[in-house]
Amino acid sequence: MKKPLLVLATHNKHKLVEIRKILGPLPYRVVDLEGFPPYTVRETGKTLAENALLKARKGVRRTGHLCLSDDSGLEVKQLKGTPGVYSARYAGPGCSYEDNNRKLLRVLKGVPASRRTAVFRCVVALSSPDGKTRLFEGRIPGRITVESRGKNGFGYDPVFIPRGGDGRTFAEMTLAEKNAFSHRAAAFKKAAAFLTK
Numbered sequence: 508m509k510k511p512l513l514v515l516a517t518h519n520k521h522k523l524v525e526i527r528k529i530l531g532p533l534p535y536r537v538v539d540l541e542g543f544p545p546y547t548v549r550e551t552g553k554t555l556a557e558n559a560l561l562k563a564r565k566g567v568r569r570t571g572h573l574c575l576s577d578d579s580g581l582e583v584k585q586l587k588g589t590p591g592v593y594s595a596r597y598a599g600p601g602c603s604y605e606d607n608n609r610k611l612l613r614v615l616k617g618v619p620a621s622r623r624t625a626v627f628r629c630v631v632a633l634s635s636p637d638g639k640t641r642l643f644e645g646r647i648p649g650r651i652t653v654e655s656r657g658k659n660g661f662g663y664d665p666v667f668i669p670r671g672g673d674g675r676t677f678a679e680m681t682l683a684e685k686n687a688f689s690h691r692a693a694a695f696k697k698a699a700a701f702l703t704k
Contacts, residue, residue, distance in 0.1 A: 510534060510535050511536070512536050512538055512570075512573065513533065513535035513536065513538070513572070513574075513702070514538055514566055514570045514572045515527075515538070515540075516562045516574050517540065517577075518540055521661040522691075524682075525682060525686065526575075529695040529696060530695055530702075533702055534702070535573070540570075543570050548561055549561075550562070552592065555578040555628060555630040556578075556630045556632070556642055559576050559577050559631060560634070562576035562632070563633065564640070566634065567634045567636055571636060573633070573636070574633070574634045574635075575634075576631070576632050577631045577632070577691065577694065578592070578630055579628065580592055581626075581627055581628075582625060582627075583615070583625045583651060584622070584625065584626075585618055586614065586615075590607070590611070594662070594663070595662075597610055604662055604663075607662075608663060611651065611663070612666060615653075623650045623652075624651075625648070625651050625667065626646055627649065628644065628690055629644065629645045629689075629691045629694040630643070630644050631644070631645075631695055631697070633698055633701070641698075643694045643695070643697035644694055645693025645694030645695070645696075646690050647669050647670070647688060647693070648670045649667050649669040649670050649672075650668050650670075651666050651667065652665075652666045652667070652668060655678075656675075656676045656679055657676045657678025659678050659682065659685075660677045660678045660682075663677075664676060664678035665677075665678035669688065669689070671688065672688075677689065
């Protein structure tokens with residue numbers, strides 16, 4: 508019998524590769540939005556959970572299938588929790604990952620290591636065609652570097668050193684190493700456990 512579809516409501520190919528690895532084998536055929544009519548979602552939520560739900564619910568309406576989406580944010584204590592929900596567009600509309608990282612390092616210039624603490628958070632939303640939704644959260648504390656390091660990963664990976672690691676940034680780790688304890692891995696592993704019940 509053909510497995511039912513589980514749609515990852517993202518156009519971000521880097522994220523798609525990472526999430527598929529984290530989810531592992533599921534009783535679903537995991538696909539992305541390619542092959543469905545294109546649409547956009549305005550991330551107007553005030554929290555990561557609100558944005559994740561917006562994307563998952565819109566995905567269900569547009570595809571007709573069970574949908575999984577997430578929103579992640581970097582919360583820097585010295586900056587009172589910013590960029591937070593605005594992490595993806597911290598440097599402005601249409602900015603790149605590099606733009607965001609450059610701005611963050613510029614804003615934190617001269618701040619000592621002891622005050623560069625941050626938390627990476629990820630909230631995953633699961634939405635089904637019958638209107639039911641569930642949320643799963645993952646978080647990992649760490650600190651911000653003084654310069655970008657590493658070529659792997661995406662987003663703020665080159666400037667974030669997770670607590671409990673060996674001093675490398677996420678971007679200096681392999682995908683398998685990062686997925687062993689990242690915020691996104693923690694959230695999606697919880698979702699995978701729920702989906703395999």
